[in-house]
Amino acid sequence: MRANVTCFTRRISSWRQAIQQNNAAINAFVYVSPPSPPRPESKLPLDGLAVAVKDMICTKDMPTTSSSVMLKDFTPPFDATIVRLLREAGADLVGKVNCDEFGMGSLNIHSAHGPVINPFQTSNPVSREQPERRSAGGSSGGSAAAVAAGMCYAYVICTILSTFLLTKQCIRCLLCPPNANKRFRWGVISFADSLDCVGIMAKTVSATRHIFNTLNAYDAQDPTSVNEESRRIASRQAVRAWSGSSLSDLKIGIPQEYFPRELAPQVSGPVRDTIAALKSRGATVVPVSLPTTPYALSAYYVISSAEASSNMARYDGVEYGMRVASKNDDHFPNTAARYAVTRTAGFGSEVQKRILLGTYALSAEAFDNYFLQAQRVRQLIKDDFNRIFRIPDVLGYSETTELLTNNDEGVDVLIHPSAMRTAPRLDDIPTAESLDAYVQDVLTVPASLAGLPALSVPLQRDSDEWPVGVSVVGQWGTDETVLRVGHFIESLQ
Amino acid sequence: MLLRSWPQRTNNTVRLLLRGIHDERWPGWEVVIGIETHAQIKSQHKLFSNSPTPALKDAPNTSVTPFDVAFPGTLPSLNQECVDLALRTAVALNADIQPRSSFDRKHYFYPDLPAGYQITQHYEPIAVGGTVALTNRNSAIRINQIQLEQDTAKTTFDPRTRTSSIDLNRAGSALMEIVTEPDIRSPEEAGMYVRTLQSILRAVGASDGNMETGSLRCDVNVSINRAGEPLGTRCEIKNLNSVKFMQSAILYEIERHRALYVQGATVQQETRGFNQDTFETFPMRSKEDAPDYRYMPDPNLGVLLLPPQRIERIRRTLPELPWATRARLIEVHGLSEKDADVLLAEEMALAYFNQVCVDGRNPRLVFNWMIHELLGRLHSANLAFSDNPITSRQLGEVVDLVQSGMITGASGKLLLRDMLASPSASISVAERARSLSLLSDPTLDLDKLCLAAITALPSEATAFQTGANKNVLNKILGWVIRESKGRVDTEKARERLAALLEGH
Numbered sequence: 003m004r005a006n007v008t009c010f011t012r013r014i015s016s017w018r019q020a021i022q023q024n025n026a027a028i029n030a031f032v033y034v035s036p037p038s039p040p041r042p043e044s045k046l047p048l049d050g051l052a053v054a055v056k057d058m059i060c061t062k063d064m065p066t067t068s069s070s071v072m073l074k075d076f077t078p079p080f081d082a083t084i085v086r087l088l089r090e091a092g093a094d095l096v097g098k099v100n101c102d103e104f105g106m107g108s109l110n111i112h113s114a115h116g117p118v119i120n121p122f123q124t125s126n127p128v129s130r131e132q133p134e135r136r137s138a139g140g141s142s143g144g145s146a147a148a149v150a151a152g153m154c155y156a157y158v159i160c161t162i163l164s165t166f167l168l169t170k171q172c173i174r175c176l177l178c179p180p181n182a183n184k185r186f187r188w189g190v191i192s193f194a195d196s197l198d199c200v201g202i203m204a205k206t207v208s209a210t211r212h213i214f215n216t217l218n219a220y221d222a223q224d225p226t227s228v229n230e231e232s233r234r235i236a237s238r239q240a241v242r243a244w245s246g247s248s249l250s251d252l253k254i255g256i257p258q259e260y261f262p263r264e265l266a267p268q269v270s271g272p273v274r275d276t277i278a279a280l281k282s283r284g285a286t287v288v289p290v291s292l293p294t295t296p297y298a299l300s301a302y303y304v305i306s307s308a309e310a311s312s313n314m315a316r317y318d319g320v321e322y323g324m325r326v327a328s329k330n331d332d333h334f335p336n337t338a339a340r341y342a343v344t345r346t347a348g349f350g351s352e353v354q355k356r357i358l359l360g361t362y363a364l365s366a367e368a369f370d371n372y373f374l375q376a377q378r379v380r381q382l383i384k385d386d387f388n389r390i391f392r393i394p395d396v397l398g399y400s401e402t403t404e405l406l407t408n409n410d411e412g413v414d415v416l417i418h419p420s421a422m423r424t425a426p427r428l429d430d431i432p433t434a435e436s437l438d439a440y441v442q443d444v445l446t447v448p449a450s451l452a453g454l455p456a457l458s459v460p461l462q463r464d465s466d467e468w469p470v471g472v473s474v475v476g477q478w479g480t481d482e483t484v485l486r487v488g489h490f491i492e493s494l495q
Numbered sequence: 496m497l498l499r500s501w502p503q504r505t506n507n508t509v510r511l512l513l514r515g516i517h518d519e520r521w522p523g524w525e526v527v528i529g530i531e532t533h534a535q536i537k538s539q540h541k542l543f544s545n546s547p548t549p550a551l552k553d554a555p556n557t558s559v560t561p562f563d564v565a566f567p568g569t570l571p572s573l574n575q576e577c578v579d580l581a582l583r584t585a586v587a588l589n590a591d592i593q594p595r596s597s598f599d600r601k602h603y604f605y606p607d608l609p610a611g612y613q614i615t616q617h618y619e620p621i622a623v624g625g626t627v628a629l630t631n632r633n634s635a636i637r638i639n640q641i642q643l644e645q646d647t648a649k650t651t652f653d654p655r656t657r658t659s660s661i662d663l664n665r666a667g668s669a670l671m672e673i674v675t676e677p678d679i680r681s682p683e684e685a686g687m688y689v690r691t692l693q694s695i696l697r698a699v700g701a702s703d704g705n706m707e708t709g710s711l712r713c714d715v716n717v718s719i720n721r722a723g724e725p726l727g728t729r730c731e732i733k734n735l736n737s738v739k740f741m742q743s744a745i746l747y748e749i750e751r752h753r754a755l756y757v758q759g760a761t762v763q764q765e766t767r768g769f770n771q772d773t774f775e776t777f778p779m780r781s782k783e784d785a786p787d788y789r790y791m792p793d794p795n796l797g798v799l800l801l802p803p804q805r806i807e808r809i810r811r812t813l814p815e816l817p818w819a820t821r822a823r824l825i826e827v828h829g830l831s832e833k834d835a836d837v838l839l840a841e842e843m844a845l846a847y848f849n850q851v852c853v854d855g856r857n858p859r860l861v862f863n864w865m866i867h868e869l870l871g872r873l874h875s876a877n878l879a880f881s882d883n884p885i886t887s888r889q890l891g892e893v894v895d896l897v898q899s900g901m902i903t904g905a906s907g908k909l910l911l912r913d914m915l916a917s918p919s920a921s922i923s924v925a926e927r928a929r930s931l932s933l934l935s936d937p938t939l940d941l942d943k944l945c946l947a948a949i950t951a952l953p954s955e956a957t958a959f960q961t962g963a964n965k966n967v968l969n970k971i972l973g974w975v976i977r978e979s980k981g982r983v984d985t986e987k988a989r990e991r992l993a994a995l996l997e998g999h
Contacts, residue, residue, distance in 0.1 A: 060567070066567075068567070078567070078568060079561060079566070080568075187570060188568070188569070188570055189568040189569075190568055191568050192567070195794035196794035312600055312612055314611075315604070315610065315612055316609060316610045316611050318604065320606055320609070320661070321566075321609055337605050337606060341604050361789065364790070364791050365787050366789075369789075369790075
């Protein structure tokens, strides 16, 4: 952690002040950029707004470590597309934020920079005397905590959707669906490419939308994306299905599989209240079923680990990154054995565990039973979603000339709790052998596998309660619909 | 989609049907060979990055982008020029182009592979099937599949300092892997297959196909079995970089397998290398050590969709293919099979030949001047055809001068020799002929010259006239040619001499 407390010729923004004051306790920032020199006010859309990026997004003027020892001193030779777009829009890139190593984790405890502490504290007398150390969620815990603590206007992170929604405590986030926009991912260090996506986190839905629209507009100038046409078709279909002006013609689906018996009452209560409020304002609420949900978590871990094992193969200490020097008397039977020395020292235990799992899933003996099976489950999950949404999956039709028709029985969005329980205490974190840490993801994984846009909105709670988030999920390409529903939920409070 | 597993490479029934070639070198044994070639695609840029495809002379590690070095955060982007060149090859090989193909990652750790995986087409290649017809064989060699993939970097080991150096220029360049069925029956057929494939790749502009510079590399599978018995165990010989080495490696393997079988021993399935100094193969790894490549569909590249219109456009723009060219040379231009093959074997020779023939020149005449005179002189000076300093237009002018009778054939040869000795683009061929005094002189009195010759060589003239020695005419003719400085037409002079001597 490097703090830059030099004399600023420019007014230190409130965000930068908050970073100086609070970061030591929260451990959200792993690098803080020096304030940029003063310049005349511009009309740029993000002029002067403090924006931070996850430490997995490449910046040519700041280290990009992915919270890994492997990339401890790594500064990329280029800016990620998203970083370039932010700079062009006038944003003040204040620094890099903590995350789980290569994004692998749900609680932001697997970081070479140490865990992130949730900045939220309840107002009850006990916690005022002895603040609770709770997780800020993962893998983007740093971003979540920093937004909550007022350290910046917004964060741009790359993540797998599921872990992103988990980082729900007191923040909002919107995601571009995985792979939909490959340009957005250029310069984002891969964990699992078919699931990775760039997301935005901000304190309010409108701030989220502001960043999203700005970046989207800038990016639209680059005509290389093959999905741009699909995206236009999808948003046209979405507007035709629901104009977005009032709740009265909105149809919300409540997936029954997302309210299991294990769901904590502190979570289910506020979520049910929100659904009831939307209904009282005119929205149609129908129960829906996504029957493949119980298999999603296993499929997710097989696919993400398999892709991670492949993506991590490049970290061998030859071209860049850390290398453990070999001793003179070292004799290696092959290249892999030589690399193993560096990889053993450079990767943390969670990353090593997932590399081993993924390597096994791709081996000749396991491929059919694990990797292929998981891909089949992924298709079934997509089919589940396509059955219940009002508008069709535009991507799925791109290869045919078949006319796109809306399913009048279908819903516009799904609403469900973002996680099974409130933020876990860091001292209670399950041991490495336990599966509990993974089960937290169970509600967010299906949308991630299906590549759908999702938004988590925090619900207003009494001050002695830990925050709870509700997720809004839409069909591919309906980011605008999801944002509007998020607005309505926010306005209920 | 990716769920489909690839059909077994060796189809035993077909293999059994195709046998029956008897070779005197190993009576009673049958040889079965399959070849896997890697051809560098002659595209401007690499397969997935905008880095230029490197040239051999480039300094190490200069033609490299962050993607080629597998920097974190970089993503592949498929270069459509490479796809088009692979499609040209596929059409030329009569392969079945797949409307939908995809890319996979093949994983292994090696310093020449920065990402720890190579992107290739394992599950859904761009084309399957296909044939390569060989001139001396009735049935064509069947192609199993064609796939696009990345080339690796290059490592060089210095045994003195015991260090390896890595040159990343080649990393990520585009390759086509072209795999045959096990249809090849002898080392000679193997050589012919590779030469034919080279000529096809060059004709469609997909690859230089040059084995010496590594733009074409071969792995060969060899097995032998007693006639009528099931197939033997195959061994793969890796990285053969000339046709000669490939044929030697096959011969060595055939003898090695035969010796083992004769002793009652078995052949171990393994991968072998070839020692270019001893002309022997040596074991590299056994079947048990074969790595598990953990193939995985590449999650970034998606599927490659090839609509019929795109394939049709390729088909329309494809140049003449070698077998069609051969037929044209023989049937239309009246060349012999041997002459046609001479033209096809020499890189660039065919295009040159076509250019010289363009203005309606007699192809046979052009061939004689180009191959016997021009190429012959180049070869005797240890030069390749690509070093030829004479343009096709210049050679055309030489042929024209000779055919119009402006200069004699003998003068044409002198002229060509002078052009090779001091090439120049600024002096026209006719000017040069004039300055060398080679132009035929219409004022030259042939009869006068001939009579002078008869007078100068009286005993030879008598020998011819009495019929004692008809061949002596050549000697008299030689005198005429010498005296005229080659400016007389040899045939005319011969006729005239004979007529004068015989008293007409």
